[in-house]
Amino acid sequence: MTTQEQLHQWYELAQQLRIDSIRATTIAGSGHPTSSMSAADLMAVLLAKYFHYDFEHPENPNNDRLIFSKGHAAPLLYSMYKAAGVINDEELRSLRKLGSRLEGHPTPILPWVDVATGSLGQGLPIAVGLALAGKYLDQLPYHVWVLLGDSETAEGSVWEAFDHAAHYTLDNLIAIIDVNRLGQRGQTELGWNTQAYANRAKAFGWQAMEIDGHDFTAIDQALSAAIEINDRPTVIIARTKKGKGVATIEDLGGWHGKALKPEQEKQAIAELGGERQIIISVNQPETQAQPVPTGQPQPLQLPSYEKGTKVATRRAYGDALKALGNAQPDVVALDAEVSNSTYVEDFAEAFPERYFEMYIAEQQMVAAAVGLQVRKYKPFASTFAAFLTRAYDFIRMAAVSRANIKLMGSHAGVSIGQDGASQMGLEDLAAFRAVWSSTVLYPSDANQTAKLVAQMSDRQDIVYLRTTREATPVIYGAEEEFPIGGSKVIRSSDQDQATIIGAGITLHEALKAYEQLKNAGITVRIIDAYSVKPIDVPTLHQAAQDTEGNLVVVEDHWLEGGLGAAVLDAFAGVGEMPTYDGPQLQLIKLAVSEMPTSGTPEELLHAAKIDADAIIAAVRSLVKQPIHTPV
Numbered sequence: 001m002t003t004q005e006q007l008h009q010w011y012e013l014a015q016q017l018r019i020d021s022i023r024a025t026t027i028a029g030s031g032h033p034t035s036s037m038s039a040a041d042l043m044a045v046l047l048a049k050y051f052h053y054d055f056e057h058p059e060n061p062n063n064d065r066l067i068f069s070k071g072h073a074a075p076l077l078y079s080m081y082k083a084a085g086v087i088n089d090e091e092l093r094s095l096r097k098l099g100s101r102l103e104g105h106p107t108p109i110l111p112w113v114d115v116a117t118g119s120l121g122q123g124l125p126i127a128v129g130l131a132l133a134g135k136y137l138d139q140l141p142y143h144v145w146v147l148l149g150d151s152e153t154a155e156g157s158v159w160e161a162f163d164h165a166a167h168y169t170l171d172n173l174i175a176i177i178d179v180n181r182l183g184q185r186g187q188t189e190l191g192w193n194t195q196a197y198a199n200r201a202k203a204f205g206w207q208a209m210e211i212d213g214h215d216f217t218a219i220d221q222a223l224s225a226a227i228e229i230n231d232r233p234t235v236i237i238a239r240t241k242k243g244k245g246v247a248t249i250e251d252l253g254g255w256h257g258k259a260l261k262p263e264q265e266k267q268a269i270a271e272l273g274g275e276r277q278i279i280i281s282v283n284q285p286e287t288q289a290q291p292v293p294t295g296q297p298q299p300l301q302l303p304s305y306e307k308g309t310k311v312a313t314r315r316a317y318g319d320a321l322k323a324l325g326n327a328q329p330d331v332v333a334l335d336a337e338v339s340n341s342t343y344v345e346d347f348a349e350a351f352p353e354r355y356f357e358m359y360i361a362e363q364q365m366v367a368a369a370v371g372l373q374v375r376k377y378k379p380f381a382s383t384f385a386a387f388l389t390r391a392y393d394f395i396r397m398a399a400v401s402r403a404n405i406k407l408m409g410s411h412a413g414v415s416i417g418q419d420g421a422s423q424m425g426l427e428d429l430a431a432f433r434a435v436w437s438s439t440v441l442y443p444s445d446a447n448q449t450a451k452l453v454a455q456m457s458d459r460q461d462i463v464y465l466r467t468t469r470e471a472t473p474v475i476y477g478a479e480e481e482f483p484i485g486g487s488k489v490i491r492s493s494d495q496d497q498a499t500i501i502g503a504g505i506t507l508h509e510a511l512k513a514y515e516q517l518k519n520a521g522i523t524v525r526i527i528d529a530y531s532v533k534p535i536d537v538p539t540l541h542q543a544a545q546d547t548e549g550n551l552v553v554v555e556d557h558w559l560e561g562g563l564g565a566a567v568l569d570a571f572a573g574v575g576e577m578p579t580y581d582g583p584q585l586q587l588i589k590l591a592v593s594e595m596p597t598s599g600t601p602e603e604l605l606h607a608a609k610i611d612a613d614a615i616i617a618a619v620r621s622l623v624k625q626p627i628h629t630p631v
Helices: 003-028 033-038 040-050 071-083 123-138 156-167 194-203 216-228 262-271 313-327 345-350 362-374 385-400 428-433 446-456 505-519 537-546 563-572 601-607 612-623
Strands: 065-068 144-149 173-179 207-212 234-239 310-312 331-335 355-357 378-384 406-410 439-441 463-466 471-473 488-491 498-502 524-528 531-533 550-558 586-592
Touching (some): 003 033, 003 040, 003 071, 003 216, 003 262, 033 040, 033 071, 040 144, 040 173, 040 216, 065 071, 065 123, 071 144, 123 144, 123 156, 123 173, 123 362, 156 194, 156 362, 173 194, 173 216, 310 313, 313 331, 313 345, 313 406, 313 446, 331 345, 331 362, 362 378, 362 406, 378 385, 385 406, 385 428, 428 439, 428 531, 428 550, 439 446, 446 463, 471 505, 488 505, 498 505, 498 537, 505 550, 505 612, 537 550, 537 563, 550 612, 563 586
Parallel strands (some): 144 173, 173 234, 207 234, 331 378, 378 406, 406 463, 439 463, 498 524, 498 550
Antiparallel strands (some): 439 531, 488 524
């Protein structure tokens, strides 16, 4: 094919992508045609010449990856799929309709979409995870392409990604910024100042190229140069026009997220040269290699701890993760510069090739985990529970991506002690319970932690493990099992007058309260609700039946949304939970209600009224039994 023929092919394909973006959004009555039109020339050249992908086998490990970080340009992506021959025109016209695979922003319901996008500033950080997998784990020559909008570069997460991509010399990562100047409400921060974008990227250690995003020769030259660079990531900064090709909307404000009316659509299509039905053959991957093995599986030998000793659950997490890494070569670990506190440093020392330090960049850490799991690795990411809140939008979007990631939050609750409120994770149980299809675990001792970590590995979707800073007594033997969705009744009798439900640090306070209550002639049942979501509904219902509906829930967490809320949901018949038909509930929630300060763990538990003294007072208020000393 001659140069002129190739340029003509790209032009025709780009016009088709524009027209199809307009057609799909007009039928839908909503969407982002103008944001799709600005990047059509860029994507036409990429799809026709540089993108290597086996659409019949999206699981092929040699496939390039393409992430639309500007997920609102989904009509352009779907138009590319039509041009590649993998969806038909009927499906394209189902955009944004109930039941359609073509949602308003891309999701992995489509087999060629790796991750959900649409919450801006996430595509490039996730691409870092994919590029890490390609360069350091798979060791395959595929490229990771990312289309960004210019507006989203105001997000700090984008610059976390620029930083980490350069740190790890991800020369397999190529970002394309569609600098169309116009955001949702007007001009973007930098407008068409492509040099400012380039200077920022270069300062982070990237190769940066400024081009006219509507000049096919310039696009071709930039993409060609990008795949040849082998010592740093590359960003192509393309000056474009929103709504390119249609005079009535080109480079005009007020069109963001607006579909054309049918009469406008007809005129626009005519101006763009009429409908095309071009189908192109996308290049197949140049190699058909398999990922480099990351090790040989070994029998799982979890750590064990002697009953009666004191071990922090965060310590047990680190030990168990190392054991899991030895047994499962697809387990990888990430940490946000606190690995000497989360004890992930032991994994890093044993398996340095499978450990990625994310420094103090929690958004990038979670995003990298999402990218790594695309390539079927099992990422475990850890930091203090309080700091995972920085990455909550990434966690929320990971659920939309149907991502399988494992997260650990340490230093939870007031029991961390003197560091004060800024370091205390007190919202995490509520936050993670609210994530779609999540699993939330809160172990109380080291052997329990190890068994739960082992189960996390093969658990689908987002799994969160909450750990405690303080060393706590080992109360379970190493032979005990702790199925997710279960609980442990660790004290019970036929004379129980109330049930105390705790997890983590508060379970040990409940055990202290048990002894004092027993000495006072009050017998209680104690439940270790280590599986906060899913929670053990049958055991809770049985306990309420047996103890006249008297329940005390105690947690080192804010009152809202945590263990107490999970227990209440168990009796509210939420979803498919069985209906409770026992005695009327009298439930007391003990949780943190005042802003904590610095102090010893003991002082802070007492001040928050979640220690043994508070539990005893709550039980007494329920059973209303005179205190006496047993004969």
